[in-house]
Amino acid sequence: MSTPPLRKDAAQNRQRIIEVARRYVDEGRLLQxxxxARTASIGVATxxxxxxxxxxxxxxxxxPAVEALVRRAEHALAGDDAWTALRDFLAAAIEVLLTDPALPPVFAAATDALEHTGDLKRGLASAFAELLARAHTAGVIDPGVTEADMIPLLCxxxxxANIQSALAPAERAALGLRYLDLLLTGLHRT
Structure with a gap:
């Protein structure tokens, strides 16, 4: 069942709320x-x-960032080289985790407020599992490395990278990619 489209004013209010929330998240402010509502000059009930x-x-x-990461996973799954596919997906995941402050708490949450979020997260987990399995099958990653190993390592x-708070997000992302490269060098089998 699809929801009916919003009236123009309701759609504008919704977009304004999202824009203000995005600014709050980017500034590290608590999302209350x-x-x-006050910052957006919109009623609390709205x-x-x-x-x-x-x-x-x-x-x-x-x-938007979660959906972009899903697209990156789908692109990786379409690739022929198991190592490159896994490496590129993990790099995309690290980069987005370090540049979009909305993602870590969404990925860390035990439950999802929106069904769509849960669907996307399950899709990412499935894609990651398939990428890792392909890398195992191709013999390009240590066969003892599991999903349960990789998640805490990525975290x-x-x-x-995030403890380097003086760095800009792009610089922290570059540092995270360097750390990922070091990790993957240790896991890669040629």
Whole structure:
């Protein structure tokens, strides 16, 4: 069942709410719906009508980056070289985790506020599992390395790059990619 399109004014209000929330997230501010309403000059009830929880708003803010990462995973899956596909997907994941502050809390959440977010996250997990399995089958990665190993390692890379808070997001992403390269060099089998 699809939802009917929003009236023009409702669509504009929704977009304004998302823009303000995006700014809050980028500035590292706490995403409180009442504060977003005030900053957006929109009634609190209107904000709650569009986004019943801060988590739903955060997931909406993160949605373009999550969808872009899904597209990167699909592109990687279409590639013939198992090592390149895995490496490129992991690099895209690290880069987006380090440049979009909306993503880490969305990926770390135990539950999803929006069904679509859960669908996307499950799709990413499935793509990652397939990429890792292909790398194992091709013999290009240590066969003992599992998904359960890789997730904390990737989180560790993101953490290590993020503690360099004086760096701009793009610089932290470059550092994260360097750390990822070091990790993958250790896991790669030729």
């Amino acid at each position: 719906l009442n504060d977003v 904000v709650y009508r569009h986004f019943p929880t801060p988590e739903a708003l955060l997931e909406t803010v993160a949605l 560790g890379i993101a953490y290590a």
